Amino acid sequence: MTNPAPDTITVDADRLWRSLMDLAEIGAYDDERTGLRGVNRLALTDADAAGRRQVIAWMEDAGLAVRVDRMGNIYGRREGTDPTAAPVLTGSHIDSVATAGAFDGCLGVLGGIEVVRTLDERGIVTRRPIEVGVFTEEEGVRFGTDMLGSAVAAGRLTLGYAHGLTDRDGRTLGDELARTGFDGPADVRLDPPYAYVECHIEQGPVLAENGVGIGVVTGVQGISWQEITVHGRAAHAGTTPTRLRADAGLAAAEIIVRLRAMVDSGEYGELRATVGHLTVHPDLTNIVPARAELTVDLRNPDDAAMARAEEDLSAFLRELEDARPGLTLSTRRMAGTAYVPFDETVQKVIAGAADDHGLAHISLLSGAGHDAQEIAALCPTAMIFVRGEHDGISHNPREYSTPEACARGVDVLATTLLRLADQD
Known part of the structure; x- marks a missing residue:
């Protein structure tokens, strides 16, 4: 130069x-x-x-x-x-x-x-x-x-x-x-x-x-963080029939799969979704999880598409709770910023x-x-x-x-x- x-x-x-x-x-x-x-x-x-x-x-x-x-x-x-x-x-x-x-x-x-x-x-x-x-x-x-x-x-x-x-x-x-x-x-x-x-x-x-x-x-694109807690019921892994379980770990897995399906659908623009933290309790090999905690990180450069994703995730959580007797779900907003x-x-x-x-x-x-x-x-x-x-x-x-x-x-x-x- x-x-x-x-x-x-x-x-x-x-x-x-x-x-x-x-x-x-x-x-x-x-x-x-x-x-x-x-x-x-x-x-x-x-x-x-x-x-x-x-x-x-x-x-x-x-x-x-x-x-x-x-x-x-x-x-x-x-x-x-x-x-x-x-x-x-x-x-x-x-x-x-x-x-x-x-x-x-x-x-x-x-x-x-x-x-x-x-x-x-x-x-x-x-x-x-x-x-x-x-x-x-x-x-x-x-x-x-x-x-x-x-x-x-x-x-x-x-x-x-x-x-x-x-x-x-x-x-x-x-x-x-x-x-x-x-x-x-x-x-x-x-x-x-x-x-x-x-x-x-x-x-x-x-x-x-x-x-x-x-x-x-x-x-900077919009960012949404929330923590989801799933309350189920602990049970013995060998003696409790599957139909009688309220498995918090299974529910957490269903949430993760749902998030990926939302991203892949293309219905929410350039949505990105990440579960970066996941724990189950009591975290033992032979016990059905009584509780699961996970974080959800959503990113989107389109505020309207982000709002739809958040609304549809909330609806899915309600459906999951209704479809799984013995499960209750709660959410906590951690962060949320617009584009x-x-x-x-x-x-x-x-x-x-x-x-x-x-x-x-x-x-x-x-x-x-x-x-x-x-x-x-x-x-x-x-x-x-x-x-x-x-x-x-x-x-x-x-x-x-x-x-x-x-x-x-x-x-x-x-x-x-x-x-x-x-x-x-």
């Missing part, structure tokens, strides 16, 4: 990579299934708290003024020349699932810090402040609600609701914030930023299939930055949920996707994006943030 625009900047790729690898050692474990080093840093565990402290140290070393709010969300602020101007916000999360890789969420946080380092080194001053955010419990795997910190910051969920959520051991989020020292004093409601841009690995194969390294994200379109103007700034860096890019919809979908309620928002390897696998120790791909994505982030931060 020749004669790049003066506001086209590149970051230190080696330093960015070292940050990613150093953070990955916090909560690291050896995964027996893959033989690889994985990350287990569930929200507000000791490992997550250690990771947070490391990120805060990096923020402070980069000259950022750090604040922590009552949800444990962390913000590092680099001032601009106009102290009254709304900031440009970037960031993501560092909490993980139990079998994670090094990049999900972390690239957006550490990439934001790397942008600040680069601006400082080049003596670049922006009109607007730039802030780097770290949101609490984005994954939702510990306290059952994803994008939790950003949802409270944006006002979709209340602080009281979030603080009262419990993990499977009965620990509340509020108590865990206090235990880890991240029950900060700052107001949790975020003042609307000027814009929000999040850099994230794609977590899918689309960029690789198209032979490009950068995705300009147009929005969120991203701001076209911010998308154009991202695309222009990629062009000026000489990077091929495509536009695509996100199949995964992100903090950006919550912050989009406050300000113009869009995302940058970075290509992953191994078919874009994520939530797995095989998750991988090359040092070059990560650096290119953060180059686009840096140029985008600089251009937005200099706007009137």
Whole structure:
């Protein structure tokens, strides 16, 4: 690329990579299934708290003024020349699932810090402040609600609701914030930023299939999470006739098969359905299950089709209960978000930055949920996707994006943030 625009900047790729690898050692474990080093840093565990402290140290070393709010969300602020101007916000999360890789969420946080380092080194001053955010419990795997910190910051969920959520051991989020020292004093409601841009690995194969390294994200599809509990009746596996059983495990299996049939029918658009958690009780070889618990994750870019799928699943649960004497079913809503379109103007700034860096890019919809979908309620928002390897696998120790791909994505982030931060 020749004669790049003066506001086209590149970051230190080696330093960015070292940050990613150093953070990955916090909560690291050896995964027996893959033989690889994985990350287990569930929200507000000791490992997550250690990771947070490391990120805060990096923020402070980069000259950022750090604040922590009552949800444990962390913000590092680099001032601009106009102290009254709304900031440009970037960031993501560092909490993980139990079998994670090094990049999900972390690239957006550490990439934001790397942008600040680069601006400082080049003596670049922006009109607007730039802030780097770290949101609490984005994954939702510990306290059952994803994008939790950003949802409270944006006002979709209340602080009281979030603080009262419990993990499977009965620990509340509020108590865990206090235990880890991240029950900060700052107001949790975020003042609307000027814009929000999040850099994230794609977590899918689309960029690789198209032979490009950068995705300009147009929005996030709708997400529905619920927990279904089936109550049956325990019985001896050898002495109880099949016709007299109220088998909670069988009912759970029928729900799973029904979900797949709904997806395959094509009646619900691009519906995706996953049962990611399933347990039966008492979980013994020779006892008919008395209770089954399962989670249902539905995704759909069409809100109307999603609503039909939810209604038809509810109808099937009622039919199942009526058809199986001795069974009762209950449901609990865990999370639900509608399709969120991203701001076209911010998308154009991202695309222009990629062009000026000489990077091929495509536009695509996100199949995964992100903090950006919550912050989009406050300000113009869009995302940058970075290509992953191994078919874009994520939530797995095989998750991988090359040092070059990560650096290119953060180059686009840096140029985008600089251009937005200099706007009137």
